[in-house]
Amino acid sequence: MQQLGERLAAALQAGATIYLVGDLGAGKTTLVRGVVRGMGYQGAVRSPTYTLLEPYSIGCRQLFHLDLYRLADPEELEFLGLRDLIEPDSVIFVEWPDHGRGFLPQADLVITIEYAGEARLLKFESRNEVGVTIAAACNGK
Template identity: 55%
Template sequence: MTHSVAFQLADEAATVAMGNRLASLIEQGAVIYLHGDLGAGKTTLTRGIVQGLGHQGKVKSPTYTLVEPYQLACHSIFHFDLYRLGDPEELEYMGIRDYFSPQAICVVEWPEKGGEFIPTPDLDITLSYQGDARRILINSLSERGNIITTALNSA
């Protein structure tokens, strides 16, 4: 059974805070898909997740490199941005499957461009504009995802 939760995010700080909240609920690895128009807050949410897991530096969008790795004491985090991907098969050449271990946290922007080369996510997140604010819809697609969405819903 899947769960869905939705929240209003008033501004960039609220988006980062939601990422921090998600990070606090990830007990092991996770695959997180991020959907939304350009500028909807996908990288901002990712910054909140990565910093919430302990990263101290900048979090930049890997638009040109496809993946930005963050090796932390307790976590391996991989931030993918597939926006400029020409063909999903390119992912096979870069060894995409090696990134998705059960312990890794993989955040994927523009996952629809990855085709069958990326695994089904634990969380499928859509960010959308609501005037000056954003709406975040979080769908769980696995038992890991259900645990996270249930905790978000009860907080």
């Protein structure tokens, strides 16, 4: 999952919102960890299971990793300041997006992860062209 995330990092476009769907332990956070590493981040990559949100500044880009499993009410996303985080150059990964229904930006890509014995089966569903094209340069920022 981490290697796949590293490869996915090269294909992400700024402004993308990616929903991650799958059971507990399916590899959603590991996939994001690979993306963060693939984008060049050198620090600790933490799971947002208890904090709900982990932000990463990577060069001229921002990546926000949300895990909404423990979200009691979708309105809590307002208190997290989610609207303020959504910028044209940020990438947002959301685990358990159904818990934030009505308060999340629309997904550009939905990745569903299912168990297949010891392996994983992944389904990629593009909702539009944003987020799945080759990433552009940082425009000197």
